[in-house]
Amino acid sequence: xxxLVDIEKVFQTKTIETVALKExxxxxxxxxxxxxxxxxxxxxxxxxxxxxxxxxxxxxxxVYDGTSPAKMGDEKLSQFRNQKVGFxxxxxxxxxxxxxxxxxxxxxxxxxxxSSERKxxxxxxxxxxxxxxxxxxxxxxxxxxxxxxxxxxxxIVGSPEVILADEPTGNLDSGIGEEIMNILIRLNTQEKxxxxxxxxxxxxxxxxxxxxxxxxxHQVS
Amino acid sequence: MIKxxxxxxxxxxxxxxxxxxxxxxxxSITLMVLIVLSAVYDSTFxxxxxxxxxxNLLYVFGGTFRNDKNNSRMRGSASYYFYDQTLxxxxxxxxxxxxxxxxxxxxxxxxxxxxxxRKYTDADFWEVFSFDFIKGKPYSFQDVDLAxxxxxxxxxxxxxxxxxxxxxxxxxxxxxFDFTVRGVIKETSINQTFPFANIYQPFTTAGTDxxxxxxxxxxxxxxxxxxxxxxxxxxAEYHKTLQTFQFPNPDEWSNVASFADSYxxxxxxxxxxxxxxxxxxxxxxxxxVLILLFMSFPALNLVNINITRILERASEIGIRRSYGASVKxxxxxxxxxxxxxxxxxxxxxxxxxxxxxxxxxxxxxFPFFFLTVNFPVIVYALFFSLLFGILSGVYPAYRMxxxxxxxxxxx
Numbered sequence: 001x002x003x004l005v006d007i008e009k010v011f012q013t014k015t016i017e018t019v020a021l022k023e024x025x026x027x028x029x030x031x032x033x034x035x036x037x038x039x040x041x042x043x044x045x046x047x048x049x050x051x052x053x054x055x056x057x058x059x060x061x062x063v064y065d066g067t068s069p070a071k072m073g074d075e076k077l078s079q080f081r082n083q084k085v086g087f088x089x090x091x092x093x094x095x096x097x098x099x100x101x102x103x104x105x106x107x108x109x110x111x112x113x114x115s116s117e118r119k120x121x122x123x124x125x126x127x128x129x130x131x132x133x134x135x136x137x138x139x140x141x142x143x144x145x146x147x148x149x150x151x152x153x154x155x156i157v158g159s160p161e162v163i164l165a166d167e168p169t170g171n172l173d174s175g176i177g178e179e180i181m182n183i184l185i186r187l188n189t190q191e192k193x194x195x196x197x198x199x200x201x202x203x204x205x206x207x208x209x210x211x212x213x214x215x216x217x218h219q220v221s
Numbered sequence: 222m223i224k225x226x227x228x229x230x231x232x233x234x235x236x237x238x239x240x241x242x243x244x245x246x247x248x249s250i251t252l253m254v255l256i257v258l259s260a261v262y263d264s265t266f267x268x269x270x271x272x273x274x275x276x277n278l279l280y281v282f283g284g285t286f287r288n289d290k291n292n293s294r295m296r297g298s299a300s301y302y303f304y305d306q307t308l309x310x311x312x313x314x315x316x317x318x319x320x321x322x323x324x325x326x327x328x329x330x331x332x333x334x335x336x337x338x339r340k341y342t343d344a345d346f347w348e349v350f351s352f353d354f355i356k357g358k359p360y361s362f363q364d365v366d367l368a369x370x371x372x373x374x375x376x377x378x379x380x381x382x383x384x385x386x387x388x389x390x391x392x393x394x395x396x397x398f399d400f401t402v403r404g405v406i407k408e409t410s411i412n413q414t415f416p417f418a419n420i421y422q423p424f425t426t427a428g429t430d431x432x433x434x435x436x437x438x439x440x441x442x443x444x445x446x447x448x449x450x451x452x453x454x455x456x457a458e459y460h461k462t463l464q465t466f467q468f469p470n471p472d473e474w475s476n477v478a479s480f481a482d483s484y485x486x487x488x489x490x491x492x493x494x495x496x497x498x499x500x501x502x503x504x505x506x507x508x509x510v511l512i513l514l515f516m517s518f519p520a521l522n523l524v525n526i527n528i529t530r531i532l533e534r535a536s537e538i539g540i541r542r543s544y545g546a547s548v549k550x551x552x553x554x555x556x557x558x559x560x561x562x563x564x565x566x567x568x569x570x571x572x573x574x575x576x577x578x579x580x581x582x583x584x585x586x587f588p589f590f591f592l593t594v595n596f597p598v599i600v601y602a603l604f605f606s607l608l609f610g611i612l613s614g615v616y617p618a619y620r621m622x623x624x625x626x627x628x629x630x631x632x
Contacts, residue, residue, distance in 0.1 A: 074547050079545060110547075110550065
């Protein structure tokens with residue numbers, strides 16, 4: 001499904017060159033639930049950003065089912081990202097001025113989806129995460145766990161092929177974190193959604209199909 | 222999508238009320254000034270009042286008279302004789318009128334002193350221009366031929382002199398003579414230079430030998446063309462007619478550069494001292510540059526405010542980009558948001574302009590100067606608002622849209 005071919009990422013400032021990733025070769029299969037682990041600064045988030053086409057590698061290629069999106073222009077790449085990838089962030093990254101409904105609707109606005117169809121998909125997504133009764137609430141009116149569930153609903157509303165979750169439970173207590181993890185597992189097992197999750201929590205990582213370990217930008221397993 | 226943009230726009234406005242106030246204040250004041258100036262422009266150059274059919278009128282504001290022997294020259298209005306021997310010889314015009322420039326006159330109603338602007342005209346004047354008569358009618362061709370002492374006055378003068386507009390047939394003393402009021406008209410704004418006056422008299426009552434064969438004088442000419450389409454032909458005919466003009470005293474003046482112009486051409490030719498050239502292109506360029514300069518300072522201010530707001534919305538930009546918004550989509554969103562705020566500022570500016578125009582008209586701070594707000598001014602207001610929105614929004618929108626996604630999400 002997603003193939004990373006000899007990925008290297010170097011961050012260059014005027015004085016310092018930082019190698020964030022080196023010689024990463026990775027293949028994530030369709031329907032797989034993989035977790036990425038490693039100490040702070042090992043390149044986990046960088047790997048996820050490159051995988052999600054939010055950042056470009058310095059060298060190497062990201063291939064989605066035989067297609068190399070890096071060669072696309074901004075319009076096509078944005079559409080590709082919209083169709084293929086859903087993101088879940090550690091800090092939720094909801095837009096505070098919009099209700100839960102409007103936040104979840106966001107990915108659908110960048111497609112040619114009819115208003116009635118959008119409303120239906122948003123309701124379904126919020127029902128899947130158990131927040132159908134909170135769709136008119138603003139993020140400031142939601143708890144951390146609820147915010148993350150809205151973020152998950154936003155990630156899945158467009159039925160993307162892959163969900164990339166960057167420490168989705170990092171800002172939540174263990175109980176809520178467990179709930180979030182269960183939602184992700186359910187999405188993977190029932191909906192066959194491919195998920196790649198960055199986590200510091202070994203217990204959560206062990207619930208996934210595979211653990212990819214990074215150390216100093218290298219893949220060690 | 223539009224609903225999402227409108228919700229975000231409204232929330233952004235409320236987020237930092239001080240920034241919003243500064244933005245709206247700058248926009249509305251700038252646009253207020255531009256709208257008032259548009260009203261002045263439209264009032265001066267548009268078809269209003271007695272010049273309802275301005276597009277069918279050509280104006281002759283004297284010319285530049287030269288002495289080929291000693292290279293002396295005189296620029297300005299001309300005598301009645303000059304126009305009588307040129308304009309009245311033309312065949313193409315529908316009608317021609319010869320009228321004086323307005324001059325100050327003092328008359329007394331009892332002990333009450335009234336200072337007014339007087340114009341001498343022929344009878345064609347009332348056919349060429351479309352005055353709104355409140356009472357009575359203009360003086361006739363016969364009145365002019367017989368030099369009858371009759372006048373048409375405007376409403377302000379009628380009220381000042383008689384205390385009422387019911388003054389037909391009454392007399393008013395001007396220059397020691399009694400003149401009978403034939404008609405009372407609505408006031409004309411002073412910036413409508415050719416038809417403007419408070420008191421109108423037949424030129425035959427001027428008390429001077431208007432038919433004296435001389436060049437210099439205080440008269441101007443107006444040509445009414447049959448159809449706007451043959452204005453150029455009429456201009457050409459006037460030019461040809463000038464070639465046949467016999468100078469009464471060639472030792473004094475032997476050559477003339479004079480033109481039948483549209484009102485705007487008269488204005489630019491006199492303003493920019495053009496002899497052969499109207500310099501209308503230069504005038505328009507100067508106006509456009511001045512407007513852009515005037516708008517650029519508040520626009521730059523708004524650019525700065527918008528760029529400051531970029532940091533506040535960096536996370537939102539990152540989220541939208543992550544979920545499929547392209548640079549072009551975001552650029553459009555932010556440009557639309559900026560245009561919405563400038564339209565809002567434009568509405569406020571328009572309302573302020575209405576107040577200012579009302580105050581100008583009501584205060585009499587500029588005597589005999591009236592402004593109106595009509596459709597062209599509303600169109601100008603909308604145009605300036607949109608231009609302002611685009612000028613002040615393009616660069617910040619471009620900066621916002623091109624932000625690196627990862628950096629935006631981290632901020």
